Amino acid sequence: MAQQQQPARTVCVTGGGGFIASWIIKLLLQRGYTVRATVRDPGDKKKNGFLASFESASQNLTLHKADLLDYDALSSAIMGCEGVFHVASPILARDEVGFLDPAIKGTLNVLRACHEAKVKRVILTSSVVTTIFDPNRPVDAIVDESYWSDIDYNRKHEQWYTLSKTLAEKAAWQFAKENELDLVTMLPALVFGPSLDSTINPSNSILYRLVTGVSLSEYNFSYGYVHVKDTAEAHILAYENPIASGRYLCVESVLYFTDLLEYLEKLFPNYTYNKRCFEEMTTSGFVPGKFSNQKVVNLGIRFTPLEQTLKETILDFKEHGFIN
Ligand SMILES: NC(=O)c1ccc[n+]([C@@H]2O[C@H](COP(=O)([O-])OP(=O)(O)OC[C@H]3O[C@@H](n4cnc5c(N)ncnc54)[C@H](OP(=O)(O)O)[C@@H]3O)[C@@H](O)[C@H]2O)c1
Incomplete structure (x- = not known):
């Protein structure tokens, strides 16, 4: 008897033209998924045209116009999907509203659409920034998934990106609890890798700024780093593993900027670096964090070492002609 072919699993990825989302889409297509990617302007070939070059894209990838503040557009892209990766x-x-509204209202729009479409699982791309900015966190704490950034502290310091990610993730957990939605959140560190x-x-x-001698007007705080492909893979593992649950820090290594x-x-002695010492970060909420990555390692991720990540990213800059 002829073996019955399994129907392709259909999933939606929001913000499909983005750095991380496009890697998720590429890997999903390689795994045989049918992917609906939302983008703000499907007609913008310069921005989103590259997605059509992915293996199987012509049969298994469609683009759907949707701003995060447009519930109806999101809903029509998500209806009929088994899973959703909310990355955008x-x-x-420009300002507080520009960060907070699409992040929070947009996330709730996506989740409401997922609930109505009876989506089986939603993976939300959050960030390590939702865990580290808290003035009461002990300096030597090993940050794990139980940590949350402090809302008032971030508001006071006008850290709108951190605030947007923290409030969006909190709102998502609240919505998931109230509506019994299967939600898993992925919290990547600073993501490097080929675009x-x-x-x-x-x-x-x-x-790019570091290897072109631009001094970052950043404080010298330590940060976590992770390869973009590993980040994308972690999203998919969290989607596919039935026992995945809760939050997942996705951090390979931690280093001070200096x-x-x-x-x-x-690694690259031929470039000119700006040796101006970064201003030491003294505000306690920004003290260096050490992260636990055990939970995501248990999902099956084998991280690319930072050296390899940096080499691949620099090579990518060269191939695109951004540096010599
Ligand atoms: N890169 C990192 O180091 C890092 C680390 C931790 C977490 N993250 C998270 O990862 C996700 C993707 O970031 P990325 O690094 O891949 O950046 P990116 O390339 O700039 O992607 C961001 C995406 O969000 C979309 N977007 C923004 N506002 C939108 C709106 N109002 N409606 C619809 N789409 C909107 C953008 O669409 P357009 O292309 O139309 O602008 C873009 O596709 C974000 O949630 C980010 O917070 C990133």
Whole structure:
């Protein structure tokens, strides 16, 4: 008897043209999923055209126009999907409202659409920033998934991105609890790695600025780093593993920015680095964090070492002609 072919599993990825989302889409297509990607302008070939070049895209990928504040558009993209990866969120916005509204209302729009569509599981891309900014956190704490950034503290310091991610994730958990929605959140550190389009996204631009001698007007706090492909894979593992639940920190290594600079100089001595010492971060909420990555490792992630991540990212800059 002829074996029955399993129907392709249909999932939606929000913000499909983004750095992390496009990697998630590429890996999902490789795994045989049918993917509906939401983008703000499907007609913008310069921004989203690269998605069509992914293996199986012509049969298994469709683009759906949806702003995060447009419930109806999100709902029509999500209806009929078995799972949703909600990745889109403002990274660079002009002001508080520009960050908070699409992040929080947008997340609730996506989750409401998922609830109505009876989606089996939602993976929300949160961030490590939702865990580390708390003035009461002990300096030597090993941050795990039980930690949360302090809302008032972030508001007071006008950390709108951190606030947007923290409030969005909190709102998501509240919604999931009230509506019995299966939600899993992924909390990546600073994500580096090759871009699938031909741009330098905001997190890679930090690396770009370091290797082009631009001094970052950043404080010297330590940060966690992770490869973009590992980040995408972690999202999919969290989606596919029936026992995955709760929050997952996704961090490969932790380094002070100054140490990252030294490390880069060792790996790529031919570039000029700006050695101006970064201002030491003294505010207690921003003290260095150590992260536990045990939970995501238990999901099956084998992290790419930072050295390899940096090499691949720099090579990508070269291939795109951003640096020599
Ligand atoms: N990169 C990192 O280091 C890092 C670390 C931790 C967490 N994250 C999280 O990962 C996710 C993806 O970030 P990324 O690094 O891949 O950045 P990205 O390339 O800038 O992607 C952000 C995406 O969000 C979309 N978006 C923003 N506002 C929107 C709105 N109002 N309606 C619809 N779409 C909207 C953007 O669409 P357009 O292309 O139309 O602007 C873009 O596709 C975000 O949730 C971010 O907070 C990133």
